[in-house]
Amino acid sequence: MSPEEFRKAGHQVVDWLADYLADPSKYPVLSRNRPGQLIDALPSSAPETGEAWSTIFADFERLIIPAVTHWNHPGFMAYFPTTSSPPGILGEMLAAGLNTNGILWKSSPAVTELEQVSLGWLRQWIGLPDEWFGIIFDTASTGTMHALAAARQFAAPEVRATGQSVPLTVYCSEQAHSSVEKGALAIGIGQSNVRKIPTDCVFRMDPAALERAIEEDVRAGKKPIAIVPTVGTTATASIDPVRACRAIADRYGAWLHVDLAYAGSAAILPEYRWLMDGVELADSMVTNPHKWLITPVDLSATYTRRPEVFRAAFSLVPEYLRTAEDPRALNYMEYGVPLGRRFRSLKLWFILRTYGRERLAAFIRDQIAWAQELAKQIEEHPNFEIAAPQAFSLICLRYKGSDDENRAILDRVNSTGEIFLSHAALNGRYVIRIAIGNLGTGRRHVQRAWELIRHAAGVR
Amino acid sequence: MSPEEFRKAGHQVVDWLADYLADPSKYPVLSRNRPGQLIDALPSSAPETGEAWSTIFADFERLIIPAVTHWNHPGFMAYFPTTSSPPGILGEMLAAGLNTNGILWKSSPAVTELEQVSLGWLRQWIGLPDEWFGIIFDTASTGTMHALAAARQFAAPEVRATGQSVPLTVYCSEQAHSSVEKGALAIGIGQSNVRKIPTDCVFRMDPAALERAIEEDVRAGKKPIAIVPTVGTTATASIDPVRACRAIADRYGAWLHVDLAYAGSAAILPEYRWLMDGVELADSMVTNPHKWLITPVDLSATYTRRPEVFRAAFSLVPEYLRTAEDPRALNYMEYGVPLGRRFRSLKLWFILRTYGRERLAAFIRDQIAWAQELAKQIEEHPNFEIAAPQAFSLICLRYKGSDDENRAILDRVNSTGEIFLSHAALNGRYVIRIAIGNLGTGRRHVQRAWELIRHAAGVR
Numbered sequence: 001m002s003p004e005e006f007r008k009a010g011h012q013v014v015d016w017l018a019d020y021l022a023d024p025s026k027y028p029v030l031s032r033n034r035p036g037q038l039i040d041a042l043p044s045s046a047p048e049t050g051e052a053w054s055t056i057f058a059d060f061e062r063l064i065i066p067a068v069t070h071w072n073h074p075g076f077m078a079y080f081p082t083t084s085s086p087p088g089i090l091g092e093m094l095a096a097g098l099n100t101n102g103i104l105w106k107s108s109p110a111v112t113e114l115e116q117v118s119l120g121w122l123r124q125w126i127g128l129p130d131e132w133f134g135i136i137f138d139t140a141s142t143g144t145m146h147a148l149a150a151a152r153q154f155a156a157p158e159v160r161a162t163g164q165s166v167p168l169t170v171y172c173s174e175q176a177h178s179s180v181e182k183g184a185l186a187i188g189i190g191q192s193n194v195r196k197i198p199t200d201c202v203f204r205m206d207p208a209a210l211e212r213a214i215e216e217d218v219r220a221g222k223k224p225i226a227i228v229p230t231v232g233t234t235a236t237a238s239i240d241p242v243r244a245c246r247a248i249a250d251r252y253g254a255w256l257h258v259d260l261a262y263a264g265s266a267a268i269l270p271e272y273r274w275l276m277d278g279v280e281l282a283d284s285m286v287t288n289p290h291k292w293l294i295t296p297v298d299l300s301a302t303y304t305r306r307p308e309v310f311r312a313a314f315s316l317v318p319e320y321l322r323t324a325e326d327p328r329a330l331n332y333m334e335y336g337v338p339l340g341r342r343f344r345s346l347k348l349w350f351i352l353r354t355y356g357r358e359r360l361a362a363f364i365r366d367q368i369a370w371a372q373e374l375a376k377q378i379e380e381h382p383n384f385e386i387a388a389p390q391a392f393s394l395i396c397l398r399y400k401g402s403d404d405e406n407r408a409i410l411d412r413v414n415s416t417g418e419i420f421l422s423h424a425a426l427n428g429r430y431v432i433r434i435a436i437g438n439l440g441t442g443r444r445h446v447q448r449a450w451e452l453i454r455h456a457a458g459v460r
Numbered sequence: 461m462s463p464e465e466f467r468k469a470g471h472q473v474v475d476w477l478a479d480y481l482a483d484p485s486k487y488p489v490l491s492r493n494r495p496g497q498l499i500d501a502l503p504s505s506a507p508e509t510g511e512a513w514s515t516i517f518a519d520f521e522r523l524i525i526p527a528v529t530h531w532n533h534p535g536f537m538a539y540f541p542t543t544s545s546p547p548g549i550l551g552e553m554l555a556a557g558l559n560t561n562g563i564l565w566k567s568s569p570a571v572t573e574l575e576q577v578s579l580g581w582l583r584q585w586i587g588l589p590d591e592w593f594g595i596i597f598d599t600a601s602t603g604t605m606h607a608l609a610a611a612r613q614f615a616a617p618e619v620r621a622t623g624q625s626v627p628l629t630v631y632c633s634e635q636a637h638s639s640v641e642k643g644a645l646a647i648g649i650g651q652s653n654v655r656k657i658p659t660d661c662v663f664r665m666d667p668a669a670l671e672r673a674i675e676e677d678v679r680a681g682k683k684p685i686a687i688v689p690t691v692g693t694t695a696t697a698s699i700d701p702v703r704a705c706r707a708i709a710d711r712y713g714a715w716l717h718v719d720l721a722y723a724g725s726a727a728i729l730p731e732y733r734w735l736m737d738g739v740e741l742a743d744s745m746v747t748n749p750h751k752w753l754i755t756p757v758d759l760s761a762t763y764t765r766r767p768e769v770f771r772a773a774f775s776l777v778p779e780y781l782r783t784a785e786d787p788r789a790l791n792y793m794e795y796g797v798p799l800g801r802r803f804r805s806l807k808l809w810f811i812l813r814t815y816g817r818e819r820l821a822a823f824i825r826d827q828i829a830w831a832q833e834l835a836k837q838i839e840e841h842p843n844f845e846i847a848a849p850q851a852f853s854l855i856c857l858r859y860k861g862s863d864d865e866n867r868a869i870l871d872r873v874n875s876t877g878e879i880f881l882s883h884a885a886l887n888g889r890y891v892i893r894i895a896i897g898n899l900g901t902g903r904r905h906v907q908r909a910w911e912l913i914r915h916a917a918g919v920r
Binding site (some may be wrong): 006013019020030035036037059066082098106121159181183187313319326329356 | 554
């Protein structure tokens with residue numbers, strides 16, 4: 001494909017995307033494919049000789065699109081929405097075209113320095129002090145795994161040279177995201193050394209239970225390396241007591257990593273800045289612009305006030321990558337596992353500039369308001385109840401009936417193709433989650449979700 | 461930015477990219493920026509209110525482009541080139557626009573199934589048996605880290621539950637990529653438990669030395685978990701004896717992971733299929749379509765014939781991600797750390813179809829021929845020598861002089877802006893590397909590199 005053929009195909013793709021972005025709701029939000037349907041529709045081998053772009057693009061529309069669940073659909077309210085945005089797409093287009101790879105500062109100064117600049121801008125917006133250092137990873141799971149490795153370097157530095165010998169322990173609440181446990185597994189902590197601390201009646205980690213668990217582990221000869229509170233848990237967006245965790249971490253020499261993957265973006269609103277209270281005292285945190293800051297996947301931001309500990313955990317500079325030293329020439333590869341480094345910061349830089357803080361804050365503020373309005377409607381309805389305190393743009397609700405009835409309601413709503421919701425288990429009961437976060441979602445879509453839920457339950 | 465504003469900006473970006481791809485050599489290959497220059501040129505804070513796209517794009521051209529090292533430049537022959545291609549860019553455009561996220565099969569059947577299909581196609585091309593299972597990670601470093609975690613699950617399955625207690629060991633050659641050591645550090649093996657086995661006179665791991673090292677570790681109460689031979693090492697593209705490593709791994713119950721990050725792509729040529737000899741007996745391998753298969757970063761393919769071991773190492777399915785089971789609905793999150801999953805396979809599918817095997821093979825075949833031609837010229841030159849057996853599209857050479865003279869030659873070549881080369885250390889001596897792999901590189905660029913090297917050395 002020549003540059004001129006690319007020009008033609010590129011214009012076609014831009015037109016297709018512009019039409020798509022204008023109305024993603026022309027598709028069902030949830031793909032209606034059966035498992036294996038796309039695999040069965042595609043040839044079992046790649047072609048020996050090349051095919052025309054027109055043929056390939058026709059297959060994209062005919063076979064791929066029906067297999068897509070549309071995260072851009074305004075009715076996407078499952079999990080935490082991850083929405084695209086025009087400047088984000090433009091950033092990815094240019095990043096893919098330049099294809100510059102920041103394995104070292106020298107191999108692409110732009111990749112390194114724009115990552116420093118754009119994560120610095122975001123850091124200011126969410127109110128972290130200037131000395132916090134930012135790193136982009138693909139996902140929050142990867143960021144948290146790196147933070148746990150840094151925690152081990154901080155609390156048990158001998159492991160880097162000799163490997164783990166005494167049991168190390170990690171603490172999070174029973175509402176924490178599975179990525180904490182998975183990161184601990186990956187770095188060799190062992191599942192039984194990840195303590196899931198009980199939560200209170202509104203799903204916040206109980207600091208007294210945390211301290212008891214740590215005491216017990218220390219008495220058993222184990223070494224606590226990290227406490228991982230969450231601000232905005234996955235199931236209910238509850239907020240763990242970060243300051244209390246900090247005090248406990250200090251008493252035992254442990255690292256404090258805060259999971260703000262979803263809720264961190266709300267800190268760009270002055271009226272939500274409180275959610276960062278105590279985070280400035282943590283050792284690291286993670287937040288996902290690719291969740292609530294309309295950044296296409298993937299872009300997760302890990303921040304730390306101890307970059308030297310990440311570097312001590314991961315730096316290994318072989319001769320063939322050694323370059324003349326300049327204190328301003330940062331080599332991000334020294335701070336984590338990946339060596340290759342895509343130009344991810346470009347899309348974030350475009351987004352922060354295109355919208356500015358005010359527009360992005362207004363977008364989040366509106367969604368929180370629609371969630372609050374809906375929560376009030378649910379509370380006032382005789383057949384439904386709020387299943388956890390409404391927080392941020394998330395609502396957990398239950399039909400006042402059995403788990404099976406709630407499950408059936410969810411299935412009926414999702415089968416409409418208009419709205420896609422997910423679920424959670426709280427106190428052993430099945431609850432329906434509505435998470436608002438899509439650039440295209442408006443008040444009417446939230447109200448429509450409510451209408452479909454009531455309809456699925458057979459009530460007005 | 462509305463869909464119509466996106467349409468306008470998108471067309472502008474496509475035109476810019478088409479012009480860029482037509483002639484990336486209008487820019488110096490290596491950025492001439494000083495460290496910190498881009499940071500100093502950008503505002504210290506993000507804007508409160510949005511800015512016009514025209515302003516942002518003007519800054520992209522004025523400030524970002526000069527900070528870019530152009531991996532698309534035909535004179536880029538450093539490290540291993542990572543080149544973009546038109547269908548790869550189109551794939552990234554659509555992936556960013558759809559922004560569909562394969563956290564589960566259900567959350568995007570297309571992401572999951574096209575990954576299965578496109579990695580299956582590539583698996584056939586390189587001659588791996590059908591039962592090998594493919595997973596995309598961002599980089600080979602991440603893939604190798606996962607393979608080492610699978611190796612631990614295989615050889616020391618108790619670690620998953622209780623954490624590491626006895627010392628575990630990993631083996632690679634002294635020429636292995638630093639990612640093996642880094643992956644081992646990340647999973648908690650400890651640097652002193654990564655054995656770098658000596659190599660022979662042509663930089664291949666010595667199997668007798670490997671076996672002695674393992675014996676010694678076993679006698680010391682350590683448990684060998686993985687041997688990691690490389691086919692196509694970073695410094696010289698040398699090839700470790702995979703079959704001998706397999707036999708040794710079997711004797712000690714260790715996992716065999718083969719690093720084919722660079723050279724694996726050459727296996728799509730029938731006359732290079734031999735490089736896979738013995739790999740079919742390994743437990744896992746990694747190869748990077750984003751190196752030599754003109755796929756924009758990032759897309760690294762990890763293959764394993766033991767997917768159940770990866771799953772046993774990483775699966776953790778929390779209630780809120782639990783979906784009705786269907787044997788054909790694969791959830792990739794169970795096979796690794798990341799939960800979020802970008803639609804990376806789309807670009808690979810576009811590339812495999814646009815070029816077909818023959819065109820991609822011809823592209824690699826030409827580059828190998830140009831490298832062989834150049835190696836002969838170097839051998840015949842009185843002032844230069846080949847520093848390692850020429851292999852694939854890589855040449856290691858030395859000016860017959862001091863390390864400082866060689867370093868000065870490299871610096872002079874790189875300062876031209878026409879060609880970018882990197883270096884390595886072999887037997888304690890500084891050598892210049894020429895790695896050919898860019899879609900735009902032709903025979904004349906390779907010959908031009910040779911001309912500039914001779915000119916920099918002051919010889920004809």
